[in-house]
Amino acid sequence: MHRLSNKSALVIGCASGIGASVARLFAKEGADVAMADHGRADDLADLENVIAAEGRRTVSFDVDVRDEASVAAAIEGTIAAFGKLDILVNNAGVSSGFAPFATQGPDDWQKVLDVNFHGVAHGMRHALPHMLSRGSGRIINTASQLAHKPAPNNAMYCASKAAVVALTSSVAMEVAASGIAVNSVCPGPTDTEMWRASDPDWNEWKLSTLPIRRVGSVEEIAWAYVFLASDEASYMVGQSVSPNGGDVMW
DSSP states (O other): OOTTTTOEEEEESOSSHHHHHHHHHHHHTTOEEEEEESSOHHHHHHHHHHHHHTTOOEEEEEOOTTSHHHHHHHHHHHHHHHSOOOEEEEOOOOOOOSOOGGGOOHHHHHHHHIIIIIHHHHHHHHHHHHHHHHTOEEEEEEOOGGGTSOOTTOHHHHHHHHHHHHHHHHHHHHHGGGTEEEEEEOOOSBSSHHHHTSOHHHHHHHHHHOTTOSOBOHHHHHHHHHHHHSGGGTTOOSOEEOOSTTSSOO
């Protein structure tokens, strides 16, 4: 039996990297998968073919998570396509670059917060009424190990992801008794476009501090989302699941 049989999911921020791997694994585990990203229609089309090859239904949306109406339309479109929304993954994110805090201006802060924090809030706000009406649902938000272990010259990103962790836990407290589990995943260094575009010296330093001494693969991270979306995670509420190569240990 597949872990996600008869489930429907929407993965926002899935044209590449962790999100794409999550979409593929959800389909392998039996879910119908709606996909959303911004300005990456070709990548979404390729991913649609992969998911269809698994025998699952799929649909895609162009979504700018800074625009709440855009997020709401994707959620409504998913429900229209599949009849329900069981799982929402809020994975869209941007890097803040690497710069001293004192050099980062209000426009820089606004961009990072609009995508990394407000985008997550938009997704939860518009998925929850449907899930509450059904008495079930899973919401999984992508944070970062930097939420728990901030790094220098990366204040905006660290702060935005810490805000996601706090938001996740607060909302989880509100809706757990109604059958909805809200959790976050806090990936460590992962082989994504964002990682490869980062400052090489910073990457080298980061890897030197990791007990595992290597970057993670997107699939290693994506299995955490599969677990949180599954029935096996029914007692996980407001948690920060941390596949991070030992960067943060509890």
